[in-house]
Amino acid sequence: MKSSAAQTISGSDAPLGNLSRTVLTALAPASWGTTYVVTTELLPPGHPLFAGLLRALPAGVIALAVTRTLPRGAWWGKAAVLGVLNIGLLFPLLFLAAERLPGGVAATLAAAQPLLVAVLAVAILQESPSAWRLVWGAIGVLGVGLVVIGPEASLDFAGVVAGIAAAASMALGLTLTKKWGRPAEVGPTAFAGWQLTAGGLFLLPLTALIEGPPPAIDAPAALGYLWLGLVGGLLAYVVWFRGIGTLPVASVAVLVLLSPLVAAVLGAVLLGQTLGPIQLVGFALALAAIVVGQLPAPSRSSTVVSTPEGILK
Numbered sequence: 001m002k003s004s005a006a007q008t009i010s011g012s013d014a015p016l017g018n019l020s021r022t023v024l025t026a027l028a029p030a031s032w033g034t035t036y037v038v039t040t041e042l043l044p045p046g047h048p049l050f051a052g053l054l055r056a057l058p059a060g061v062i063a064l065a066v067t068r069t070l071p072r073g074a075w076w077g078k079a080a081v082l083g084v085l086n087i088g089l090l091f092p093l094l095f096l097a098a099e100r101l102p103g104g105v106a107a108t109l110a111a112a113q114p115l116l117v118a119v120l121a122v123a124i125l126q127e128s129p130s131a132w133r134l135v136w137g138a139i140g141v142l143g144v145g146l147v148v149i150g151p152e153a154s155l156d157f158a159g160v161v162a163g164i165a166a167a168a169s170m171a172l173g174l175t176l177t178k179k180w181g182r183p184a185e186v187g188p189t190a191f192a193g194w195q196l197t198a199g200g201l202f203l204l205p206l207t208a209l210i211e212g213p214p215p216a217i218d219a220p221a222a223l224g225y226l227w228l229g230l231v232g233g234l235l236a237y238v239v240w241f242r243g244i245g246t247l248p249v250a251s252v253a254v255l256v257l258l259s260p261l262v263a264a265v266l267g268a269v270l271l272g273q274t275l276g277p278i279q280l281v282g283f284a285l286a287l288a289a290i291v292v293g294q295l296p297a298p299s300r301s302s303t304v305v306s307t308p309e310g311i312l313k
Helices: 004-010 016-032 035-042 048-067 075-086 090-100 103-110 113-124 132-147 157-180 190-213 219-246 249-270 277-293
Strands: 303-306 310-312
Touching: 016 103, 016 219, 016 249, 035 219, 035 249, 048 090, 048 190, 048 249, 075 090, 075 157, 075 190, 090 157, 090 190, 103 132, 103 157, 103 249, 113 132, 113 249, 132 249, 132 277, 157 219, 157 249, 190 219, 190 277, 219 249, 249 277
Parallel strands: none
Antiparallel strands: 303 310
């Protein structure tokens, strides 16, 4: 019989008992859903990597200055790997996908991350394969697709590859974060600071080489960068990494579906975009996948029959 700790790691223990932790963790992808409207309405166009850099590096430096905690030993390498996967590599891949694909297609590819986590959990965390997780992960992708993919959707090979690679980068980063945990003496703020700094340092030369000098920053842009850095960066990643450490990995992964849903709601409320019947059906499917993702997968029960010869199952 598995211990309760092992059950929690494998996802067989329902995190509804930790509802407050689940809700807190969900605030991270919900805040990431504001990125689209902030970027399009407040930030200067043509500098997505610079936006990613300001979202990561200053927040990481602030976290390090506040906690005064640096990695030790093998954690220098682990923090660098996690920072690149969760932030540094993820941001440019997402931006490339967004540039080469309609936003809805890019968001749907990113929503495949829970499916990849379900597979990686078997390979890396030694969890049992779960058709339940795969089916509901696919339903979540379908729901997001119905919400955000419009009739103008088209496919570009490089964009599709970038979108899939972004989902894979985040899925691998999430799974390795769960596998490695964090040092017992290190809190989530310091842990987030390590990764934000590593991801920001990875983005620094890429931004300089690809985008050149930074853009002029007016007052609205400054507010946008502050929101992305402090809320979508520092605060979001602190609660995200805290959630990864305390909740089953599959349950955390499916919360990412909130990001495109929040973006769609903000588009409807702030930008006048419409949500028709198909989008509402997709919303319901995606929300159902999120809720079911917080429940334990149904276990196969054996029927026990007592006979004179013994017990049959």
